[in-house]
Amino acid sequence: MCKALENLQRYLINRGGFTPLEADQVVASFTTKVLRKHQSLLQQGDVWRYHAFVSKGCLRTYTVDEKGLEHVISFSTENWWPGDCESLISGAPSNYNIEALEDCKILLIHNEQFIDICRQVPGMNNMVNAMYQRSFAAAQERINAFLQYTAEEKYRYFIKKYPAIPNRVPLHMIASYLGITKETLSRIRNTLRKEMAAGV
Amino acid sequence: MCKALENLQRYLINRGGFTPLEADQVVASFTTKVLRKHQSLLQQGDVWRYHAFVSKGCLRTYTVDEKGLEHVISFSTENWWPGDCESLISGAPSNYNIEALEDCKILLIHNEQFIDICRQVPGMNNMVNAMYQRSFAAAQERINAFLQYTAEEKYRYFIKKYPAIPNRVPLHMIASYLGITKETLSRIRNTLRKEMAAGV
DNA sequence: CGATTCTTTGAAAACAGTCAATCTGTGTGG
DNA sequence: CCACACAGATTGACTGTTTTCAAAGAATCG
Numbered sequence: 001m002c003k004a005l006e007n008l009q010r011y012l013i014n015r016g017g018f019t020p021l022e023a024d025q026v027v028a029s030f031t032t033k034v035l036r037k038h039q040s041l042l043q044q045g046d047v048w049r050y051h052a053f054v055s056k057g058c059l060r061t062y063t064v065d066e067k068g069l070e071h072v073i074s075f076s077t078e079n080w081w082p083g084d085c086e087s088l089i090s091g092a093p094s095n096y097n098i099e100a101l102e103d104c105k106i107l108l109i110h111n112e113q114f115i116d117i118c119r120q121v122p123g124m125n126n127m128v129n130a131m132y133q134r135s136f137a138a139a140q141e142r143i144n145a146f147l148q149y150t151a152e153e154k155y156r157y158f159i160k161k162y163p164a165i166p167n168r169v170p171l172h173m174i175a176s177y178l179g180i181t182k183e184t185l186s187r188i189r190n191t192l193r194k195e196m197a198a199g200v
Numbered sequence: 201m202c203k204a205l206e207n208l209q210r211y212l213i214n215r216g217g218f219t220p221l222e223a224d225q226v227v228a229s230f231t232t233k234v235l236r237k238h239q240s241l242l243q244q245g246d247v248w249r250y251h252a253f254v255s256k257g258c259l260r261t262y263t264v265d266e267k268g269l270e271h272v273i274s275f276s277t278e279n280w281w282p283g284d285c286e287s288l289i290s291g292a293p294s295n296y297n298i299e300a301l302e303d304c305k306i307l308l309i310h311n312e313q314f315i316d317i318c319r320q321v322p323g324m325n326n327m328v329n330a331m332y333q334r335s336f337a338a339a340q341e342r343i344n345a346f347l348q349y350t351a352e353e354k355y356r357y358f359i360k361k362y363p364a365i366p367n368r369v370p371l372h373m374i375a376s377y378l379g380i381t382k383e384t385l386s387r388i389r390n391t392l393r394k395e396m397a398a399g400v
Numbered sequence: 401c402g403a404t405t406c407t408t409t410g411a412a413a414a415c416a417g418t419c420a421a422t423c424t425g426t427g428t429g430g
Numbered sequence: 431c432c433a434c435a436c437a438g439a440t441t442g443a444c445t446g447t448t449t450t451c452a453a454a455g456a457a458t459c460g
Contacts, residue, residue, distance in 0.1 A: 011262060063344060071347040084322060086337040089330070125325045130289070132332035137286040144263055146346045147271040147379045149295035151416065170438060177346045184416055186440055352450070370406060384448060386408055 004032050004055040004105040006037070010052070011079055016127035026117055030107040035059075041082065041098040041106060048087040049111045054080050054117070057104025058168050061096050072176040075101075075165055081131065101169060137149050151180045152188050204232050204255040204305040211253070211279055216327035219263045226317055226324070230307040235259075241282065241298040241306060248287040248294050249311045254280050256367050257304025261296050262376070272377040275301075275365055282332060301369060352388050 005027050012023040013200060030053070035041060041059060042048055054076050059083060061073045073096065074081035087094040109117075118124040145157055155178060159166055166174060171189070172182035212223040230253070235241060241259060242248055254276050260358040261273045262283060273296065276282035288311060310318075318324040345357055355378060358370050359366055366374060371389070372382035 063348075069348070071344065073344060073347075085333050086340070089333055089337070125329070128326065129329055129332065132329065132336055133285050133289055136332055136336040136339060137289070138235045139336060139343060140286070143339060143342055143346070144271065144273060146343070147273075147376070148263075148265045148269070172438070178346070181417055182417085182439075185439085187416095190440080372406070381449060382407075383409085383450085387448095388406080 002032065004107060005030065007078070008107050009056040012127075014124065018123060018127075022121055022123070026121055027107075027121075029110045029113050029117055032189060033106045033108050035100040035104040035106055037100055037103055039100050041100070042084060042096060042121075043096055044095060044097050045093045047091060050082040050083065050088075050098075051109050051111065052081060053107040054078055054082060055105040055107055057100060057102045057106075058099050059098055060169070061098045062097055064097070064167050070176060072173050075162070075173075075177065077164070077168070083192050085132075086097060100193060101173075108145050120167075120195060146179065151178070151184050152191070154178045154180070155188050156192075202232065207231065207278070208253050208307050209256040212327075215279075216323065218321075218323060219303040222323070226233060226321055227307075228242050229317055233306045233308050235300040235306055235337075237303055238302055239300050240296055241300070242284060242296060244295060244297050244335060245293045245341065247291060250288075251285050251309050251314050252281060253307040254278055254282060255305040255307055257300060257302045257306075258365075259298055259300050259304060260369070262296045263295055264297070270376060272373050275362070275369060275373075275377065276365070277368070283372040285332075286383065300315075302337055303371075341356075346379065351378070351384050352391070354378045354380070355385060355388050382389045 008030060009023045009027050011021070012026055016023075018026070032055075033041075035057070040051060042061075042071055044064065044168060059076045059082055061084075062070050062078065063073060064070055074082070078097075082098050083096075084094040084096045087096075117157045118128065145154055149157060155174075158174065158178060162168060175182040175185040177182070178185070203329040208225045208228050208230060210218070212218045212226055212234075214222060216223075218226070231243075232255075235257070241252060244264065251346075259276045259282055261276065261284075262270050263273060264270055274282070282298050284296045285292040286292070287296075318328065330368060343353055349357060355374075358374065358378060371385055375385040378385070
């Protein structure tokens, strides 16, 4: 088994509570997709019919508003499931774009096959369920951050929660993710640097 | 069957795709809880171990930050499932408060019983799954609104999406939900009134 | 009624955004 | 290997939306 698939297998065993055999069965239905930096996994207007697991790399999901401005909805690194669950449920064209920020290895499966597996492998439903619960809980936490934090507090919270992201992702995308401008984020970084230097 | 339970039965048939008989079986495990205005369904620090269906009334879920300020996370009206899914999964004390804004009728079930029903009634897993998917999609949409809208745009979007809420809920709670101050929202309302008067 | 709670209004202050210029680093092609 | 282009990051001055603070006017409830 190639390394990309092994990552998913490990994920299924550790996070989904599967036996190695069950995990094999699930993994066998996935195909590997290599994405080079700047390539897309999903483009606005297309329908999302898959489940995708990030085995290696980093992607961003973003929207484009009426003024043509991009807004980063989320980052997806190893062991995440990027996609558009709205489009998946409804079959409607997606409003989201998903783009590789680095060279990526993605494991893909069509939704129909995925549903088959859910029927065949007991425990699959539970894992999917838990996945969505976690996603929802995380989204609520983020909403909470929008409600109570200033720009600086949002950034502090972000680097505490995702310490690896700032090193992998350009600043202006993080600013977009936080709902602030790149200039503001640059100034915030500056004050944080000064704090570090002062030994706070 | 009392009227409160009938609402849930109807929900299960229409939204969950159950037969009336299956729906009966599910409904039978729920108990009715009456909440008077200002009473709580969940208080910060308690563990949430239930699933709750709003048969009648309106509630708010909110957090209290370090400064003692309240932030409205969500409103729940008829046919919604308020609760703290984070606390439910992890078993950790909740950070949320859920309070009745009107006299309410809530249908409650313990999570353990709920899991039993999921095992017994086929299709239950799918419904729960779809519920969380919808919740997650809605949360993402809200995050998107935070990213691209001004205060006024957020309010316009809100009344368009939830036209019934403004009539049932005090202004300052809507302001909190939108992440703006009550004074700002009051001023926005003022300009909207003027627009209406001018016939825009 | 009196007492909350909710809403509105005004003026001043603060935070973040905009615009514009410059600086940095990286990679590509001559 | 250098020069150039380009994307990303920083800085400054200015603008503007939203917040804050304070006060007073509705509305609701016991």
